[in-house]
Amino acid sequence: NAGVTQTPKFQVLKTGQSMTLQCAQDMNHNSMYWYRQDPGMGLRLIYYSASEGTTDKGEVPNGYNVSRLNKREFSLRLESAAPSQTSVYFCASSETFRTGRTDTQYFGPGTRLTVL
Amino acid sequence: GQSLEQPSEVTAVEGAIVQINCTYQTSGFYGLSWYQQHDGGAPTFLSYNALDGLEETGRFSSFLSRSDSYGYLLLQELQMKDSASYFCAARTGRRALTFGSGTRLQVQP
Numbered sequence: 001n002a003g004v005t006q007t008p009k010f011q012v013l014k015t016g017q018s019m020t021l022q023c024a025q026d027m028n029h030n031s032m033y034w035y036r037q038d039p040g041m042g043l044r045l046i047y048y049s050a051s052e053g054t055t056d057k058g059e060v061p062n063g064y065n066v067s068r069l070n071k072r073e074f075s076l077r078l079e080s081a082a083p084s085q086t087s088v089y090f091c092a093s094s095e096t097f098r099t100g101r102t103d104t105q106y107f108g109p110g111t112r113l114t115v116l
Numbered sequence: 117g118q119s120l121e122q123p124s125e126v127t128a129v130e131g132a133i134v135q136i137n138c139t140y141q142t143s144g145f146y147g148l149s150w151y152q153q154h155d156g157g158a159p160t161f162l163s164y165n166a167l168d169g170l171e172e173t174g175r176f177s178s179f180l181s182r183s184d185s186y187g188y189l190l191l192q193e194l195q196m197k198d199s200a201s202y203f204c205a206a207r208t209g210r211r212a213l214t215f216g217s218g219t220r221l222q223v224q225p
Contacts, residue, residue, distance in 0.1 A: 031211075033213075040124075040217070040218075041217050041218070042120075042203055042205075042215035042216050042217045042218050043159070043203070043215045044215070045211075045212070045213070045214075048211040050210070050211065056211055058211070058212075059214075090158060090159070097146075097207065097210055099146055099166070100166065102164045103146075103147055103149055103164045103166075103207050103213075104149075104161045104164065105149075105151075105159075105161065105213065106161070107158040107159050107160070108158060109157075109158050110158055
């Protein structure tokens, strides 16, 4: 099992360019997430998907769009990149949260994005 | 809003015990998780407390007091490989996992 995979690992964009970050998981999880992590900070939720075909905004959704293509794949798109979007982006997946059960998120290796 | 407070940095020596505290202020609370992240790596899950009390997993233990909105991660028999950042995260809803800013642990020989 590969777990959660992300592509690309590194990317440099110029202001105004667009790109899509890809994420896939092979653990048959319903829930998938996109986070960003800025230096010295925790992770902030960008978007969340509870199941195929559904997405919800997180704490910092502005400037991003997402697609839950199928149960395995959840992509993040930057339509017009800005320097403020320079960050490390992590995709994660988990079983559907239920009270009384453990709450474990599995993270991909991250994409290090620089916007010039 | 949701906020979690944890110390920014902790230093300890090999073989020692260290405790990383986390206090939270959230609207809605289901449980507290802990994640470890090495430099350049991805966060990895350590533990989850939904109920008050202590959960033990090998050298790591985690504690939660819901009445005090407080939890901690206890690392025993510290090893050099434990040098990493540790994040607490509060589950506040079906989709919402709010992370603290992280505690950087430096283990010295």
